[in-house]
Amino acid sequence: MNDRTLARTLTAWARSAARALPWRDAEPGRRDPYRVLVSELMLQQTQVSRVAERFAAFIGRFPDVRALAQADEADVLAAWSGLGYYRRARHLHAAAKAIVERHGGAMPRDPAALLALPGVGRYTAGAVASIAFDQPQPIVDGNVARVLLRLHGRSDPPTAPATIAWSWARATDLVHSAKQPGSFNEAMMELGAIVCTPRSPACDSCPIARECEAKRRGLQDEIPAPKPRAKQSPLFVGSVLAVDTRGRRLVERRPATGLWAGLWQPPSLERDDRPPEPRDLAEALGLSIRGNQPAERFTHQTTHRRVEFGVWHADHARAGAGRVWRSRLQLESLALGSPQRRILLGG
């Protein structure tokens, strides 16, 4: 099967098999570029199901690029709460401003101009160019890379630069063979997402199973090799929950860099080596701590951190020095990480 037939087969398959998703409001190649950009930023390293439940609310809050460009960053971050990788929200906000300032509010079609937008790398530029504008620009995400490596039976280390370069070259050839680049690119991702899955691929329902070298050699479970695992270092956080007589919670802003950068939290102290003692908390935070043991402990995992939280209760705390009282209702529209939301608003 040549590339042209392969592209046509996959595109036809996707027409009936592709899932209905909130950002798929039109045929690939003719979607609202703003919605494409928002969905693609949200989808970076994030599962479709996670984004699917958040996309409509974000679009409702910021319906077009001008609305987003004019918004306060704090509101954008609040709308992003729970999605993780919060720099993406800042990137998206900055990209919207750039589109308004540099491109008169219209999404650029030129891949180089797209690439120049904050948060838009090679993948996202190709996705917007192809899915919004039907341009023959390649994309390689985790799905596409897996499909291509299996299709060609390549057991190369998937993160090696040479392997990645090969995937991009192959994707470039294929997208140029496709009559509808946007539909083809989306079809490749969809195949990887629902058929050619990382574990237990559904080769029986694969439209190109007969072309697949990995399947022919029975290697579909070995290709691609698992990615090397990131090292996780421990982090110990002592967080102090202070509630006033009106039920408001005391919160402060996190540092502008690092984990949960610029988001809000209960007054907290972090250590790399061991959990903060109540005396450490009282001294460092200037708060009166209740009890000798945390009221609650839980672990929160991120890609690079294993974060052990200890939650303490405070007596008669007061605002000041960057700390403010916020009601539950106010906290709902504040930029919070997942564990911070759990502590302040309950799990």
Next chain:
DNA sequence: TATACGTGGAA
């Protein structure tokens, strides 16, 4: 080039 940056569901 290696590393940091989140999350919650699946196996």
Next chain:
DNA sequence: TTTCCAAGTAT
């Protein structure tokens, strides 16, 4: 319960 990870980008 623990592990693995999903539509990457920036530095």
